[in-house]
Amino acid sequence: MWTLALACAFFLCIHLMISGTSMKEQIIAKIGGVAYYILFSLFSIGGLVWMCIAFGIALGDPMNVVLWKSGPFLRIAGLFGNFFAFLLVIGGLTTPSPTNLLALHKLPDKSIYGIVRVSRHPVLAGIGVWALTHIVCNGNLAAWIFFSSMLALCALGANNIDRKRLALMGDVYESIKRRTSIIPFVSIIEGRTAFAPEELGVARMLMAVSLYSAVTVLHELLFTGRAI
The missing domain is CATH 1.10.287 (Helix Hairpins)
Structure with a gap:
């Protein structure tokens, strides 16, 4: 340990x-x-x-030590949580974003578009959701240490990226921050931006569904344990 x-x-x-x-x-x-x-x-x-x-x-x-045991409800919720995590990660990797490395050279034409409306750091948010889901559904000390570390890295990493982008881009990035959020859907719920599902892209969603299904089916083979 x-x-x-x-x-x-x-x-x-x-x-x-x-x-x-x-x-x-x-x-x-x-x-x-x-x-x-x-x-x-x-x-x-x-x-x-x-x-x-x-x-x-x-x-x-x-x-x-076992801190808690997850019942069927938590495991079903975990499957949905992991699916949402895949949507965030795949969407984040394939959508131009003001927080990815390419934005250091040139901001995308539409700085707030698609999955960025859901989270300004979609990849980190997706990994964070995945980590949180595994913490909830695997209530033992080893899982708590491992996945909490990943969750902390995502949260602190997102804030670190914001700090660097703000220092580099000034008011331009401050405007992006005001209209988006790190935690998924917060900016939409607060009315700072609108949710536009048509911007997510059918191909991205199908890719996320395919990869999620493959990992779920092969989870025990790949990671020596069943999915959630």
Whole structure:
């Protein structure tokens, strides 16, 4: 269990204490941008692999106490939650967004469009929903540590991106922030933007449905455990 906690702490630190601070610029100034991104990618992949291996081991650890048991209702709700997570991630990866890397060079023609109306950070929001769903439906200590770390990374990462974009784009990004939200649907519920389902795209939705169905069916084979 302690190995899992250490792996999660390492993964969070390299993203929030290095990538999310001025330390990143200091390292780039010393070793160059290409070397930094190669090393950061290697550390990130290594940290994630370490987390996954440690999580698998921690599931059989005597310290892995059961905090709560999820009944049929929670498991059914978890399936819907995971489906929504897939919609957010696939939509976010395939829709021009003011928060993705391409926006550092040029904002999309329509800065608030499609899935961005639901969340200004759709990919991080989707991973966050996935993590929260797994926390609720897997009420043991190992799952709580693993998925809470992912949820924290998404929440802190989204705020970190907002801070950087605001410093870079000023009032332009401030206007985008006022009309959108990090948490899905909050800006729509508050009336700061309108929901436009036709902008989501049929192809994106079909892709999300297909990938979700494949992962759900193959979940036990891929991750040695049933889906939720």
